[in-house]
Amino acid sequence: MNAHPETSRKTTVRGDHDPAQEDGLVMRDVTMLLGDGDDTVRALDSVHLTVAAGEFAAIVGPSGSGKSSLLAVAGGLAVPDSGAVTIAGRPMTKASRRARTALRRDLVGFVFQSGNLLPALTALDQLRLPSRFASPGAVHRDPMKLLTEVGMAGKADRRPHQLSGGERQRVGIARALVTGPRLLLVDEPTAALDQARSRDIVQMLAREARRHRVATVMVTHDTEVLQYCDSVYEMMDGALSKR
Amino acid sequence: MFLAIRELHFARARFTLMGAVIALIAVLMVLLSGLSQGLVRDGVSGLQQLPVTSLAFGHGVASDSAFSRSVITLDTVDSWSRQSGVTQAAPFGSTLINASSSSGVEIDLALFGVEPGSFLSPKVATGSPLAAPDGIVVSSTAADAGLRLGDTVTVDRLGTRLTVVGVLADQHTFGHVDVAYLPLATWQAIHAGAGPGEPVPDRARQEITAVAVRGDGVDLAAGDDAAGTESMTLSESYGASPGYTAETSTLTLIQVFLYLICALVAGAFFTVWTIQRKHELAVLRALGAPTGYLLRDGLAQALVLLSAAAAVGVGAGVGLGAAVGEGVPFALDVQAIAVATALLVGLGLTGAAVAITRIAAVDPATALGGNR
Numbered sequence: 378m379n380a381h382p383e384t385s386r387k388t389t390v391r392g393d394h395d396p397a398q399e400d401g402l403v404m405r406d407v408t409m410l411l412g413d414g415d416d417t418v419r420a421l422d423s424v425h426l427t428v429a430a431g432e433f434a435a436i437v438g439p440s441g442s443g444k445s446s447l448l449a450v451a452g453g454l455a456v457p458d459s460g461a462v463t464i465a466g467r468p469m470t471k472a473s474r475r476a477r478t479a480l481r482r483d484l485v486g487f488v489f490q491s492g493n494l495l496p497a498l499t500a501l502d503q504l505r506l507p508s509r510f511a512s513p514g515a516v517h518r519d520p521m522k523l524l525t526e527v528g529m530a531g532k533a534d535r536r537p538h539q540l541s542g543g544e545r546q547r548v549g550i551a552r553a554l555v556t557g558p559r560l561l562l563v564d565e566p567t568a569a570l571d572q573a574r575s576r577d578i579v580q581m582l583a584r585e586a587r588r589h590r591v592a593t594v595m596v597t598h599d600t601e602v603l604q605y606c607d608s609v610y611e612m613m614d615g616a617l618s619k620r
Numbered sequence: 621m622f623l624a625i626r627e628l629h630f631a632r633a634r635f636t637l638m639g640a641v642i643a644l645i646a647v648l649m650v651l652l653s654g655l656s657q658g659l660v661r662d663g664v665s666g667l668q669q670l671p672v673t674s675l676a677f678g679h680g681v682a683s684d685s686a687f688s689r690s691v692i693t694l695d696t697v698d699s700w701s702r703q704s705g706v707t708q709a710a711p712f713g714s715t716l717i718n719a720s721s722s723s724g725v726e727i728d729l730a731l732f733g734v735e736p737g738s739f740l741s742p743k744v745a746t747g748s749p750l751a752a753p754d755g756i757v758v759s760s761t762a763a764d765a766g767l768r769l770g771d772t773v774t775v776d777r778l779g780t781r782l783t784v785v786g787v788l789a790d791q792h793t794f795g796h797v798d799v800a801y802l803p804l805a806t807w808q809a810i811h812a813g814a815g816p817g818e819p820v821p822d823r824a825r826q827e828i829t830a831v832a833v834r835g836d837g838v839d840l841a842a843g844d845d846a847a848g849t850e851s852m853t854l855s856e857s858y859g860a861s862p863g864y865t866a867e868t869s870t871l872t873l874i875q876v877f878l879y880l881i882c883a884l885v886a887g888a889f890f891t892v893w894t895i896q897r898k899h900e901l902a903v904l905r906a907l908g909a910p911t912g913y914l915l916r917d918g919l920a921q922a923l924v925l926l927s928a929a930a931a932v933g934v935g936a937g938v939g940l941g942a943a944v945g946e947g948v949p950f951a952l953d954v955q956a957i958a959v960a961t962a963l964l965v966g967l968g969l970t971g972a973a974v975a976i977t978r979i980a981a982v983d984p985a986t987a988l989g990g991n992r
Binding site for chain 1: 622623626627629630631899900903904905906907908909910911913983984985987988
């Protein structure tokens with residue numbers, strides 16, 4: 378993670394070239410406004426952020442500070458009003474909606490709150506599904522191997538309602554990694570977990586991010602798990618600063 | 621289909637309920653189709669089996685009552701015979717009567733007067749063809765009703781006695797009444813109201829209902845101009861059968877409404893289903909699932925549901941139809957049921973497709989945060 382530990386509302390990228398950064402996430406001067414007229418809110422305020430391949434970064438901040446907006450823009454789910462976002466050197470912000478969907482499919486993995494697994498699918502099918510709409514030539518990881526990696530091989534045939542919160546998150550992490558993403562975006566992964574399970578999940582995320590050399594950004598309220606992160610940022614009123 | 625099939629299995633209670641509604645609609649559709657076909661058969665099977673391409677009626681006669689009101693003269697037959705493309709033309713008479721048989725059967729008959737030996741003279745399954753002046757050849761359904769070869773049938777009020785000399789192989793009915801073919805001269809006497817031994821006016825000996833025409837590429841308008849008639853093709857003439865248009869249009873209207881109901885029910889179900897899955901769809905889109913993939917998957921799901929439900933419903937409908945008693949005009953026609961089923965599934969799929977297009981509007985960003 379490269380950023381100025383400045384006191385201003387801006388976080389900036391270090392100037393020197395690092396190939397690992399090119400493989401990860403780069404956000405430059407990203408601003409996003411939400412609402413209309415007098416109700417306009419700066420969800421993201423000139424945000425600069427770089428997360429290198431294999432790096433595990435955490436973003437903390439109060440509710441409504443812009444953490445989810447940052448994830449949405451970083452993952453191509455939303456388009457900022459200004460600024461640029463690249464993932465593994467591929468520009469996201471100028472891409473069409475269809476191209477952003479393809480980039481997301483090929484480059485980004487999402488881990489959602491509570492796993493957000495599809496209720497009709499077994500744990501194994503959750504990992505098989507992305508290959509059904511994969512881009513031509515995409516090489517996915519072996520779903521069963523990944524389930525084994527996250528300790529869920531024994532429950533591959535279980536559906537989400539048959540799994541505990543921690544197990545759902547493990548499956549969600551495996552699903553996010555099955556496409557071999559360059560960027561992993563993690564949204565409050567411990568929101569519904571107790572402290573022990575939270576530590577377990579975040580340790581797993583850190584381990585997987587490094588093992589698979591995936592740039593990982595985790596949004597969290599849980600300060601107990603920050604010790605496992607390579608860098609920590611704070612979001613306040615749309616502005617990002619290093620802690 | 622990966623997701624579609626798994627969702628169908630996972631939410632089987634909901635899909636079964638929806639499938640049951642579609643299946644019930646399919647049952648109703650089969651019963652209506654059978655009733656419709658049965659009414660058509662009862663109404664015009666006698667006409668359908670006439671070996672003609674068109675019928676020339678009197679000019680200016682209302683098209684829905686041509687068989688009962690049309691009166692033309694025999695010389696029009698010669699006029700039609702001379703028309704280009706006409707291979708055969710013969711006089712044809714039609715009258716509805718009440719009668720009773722010597723074996724005590726009271727029966728209504730549609731008397732079709734034809735010249736014995738002409739191309740209109742029917743082929744019999746049992747007995748002998750038309751020849752004797754008082755001989756009649758009756759529909760198989762009249763035989764089912766109790767008329768037997770050799771029976772004497774007495775025309776009510778006139779007292780004219782006719783003898784059953786032959787029975788046709790199939791159902792020949794007209795306006796829900798059994799057809800009896802008889803020699804044209806006898807028909808003319810009955811049509812003129814002349815009882816046994818009473819003289820038949822010369823004018824009546826020249827009167828017929830229509831000219832039956834068979835030919836290829838016949839210019840009907842030119843023939844009508846020359847003969848002073850008004851032609852209908854054979855299928856157009858069905859509308860002149862008593863009650864035919866009213867019955868078929870009523871049933872067609874009910875069937876159209878049934879198709880619309882199917883489309884609306886399918887649309888409503890898949891609208892609710894799509895709204896319920898909104899968060900899952902947002903997750904799928906966030907994972908990079910293309911809109912096209914999700915639409916195809918949703919449509920495949922709808923197609924499986926509608927096809928399976930229609931198959932069950934059609935099966936049940938055919939079973940119920942087979943159990944319908946003979947008193948109800950009911951006929952199962954494979955082609956009619958196949959077309960109706962295709963329409964049911966097609967329109968249901970259209971309704972579902974309109975609902976499923978909501979997928980395109982799902983915002984993948986709602987997969988983030990606590991938006992559940």
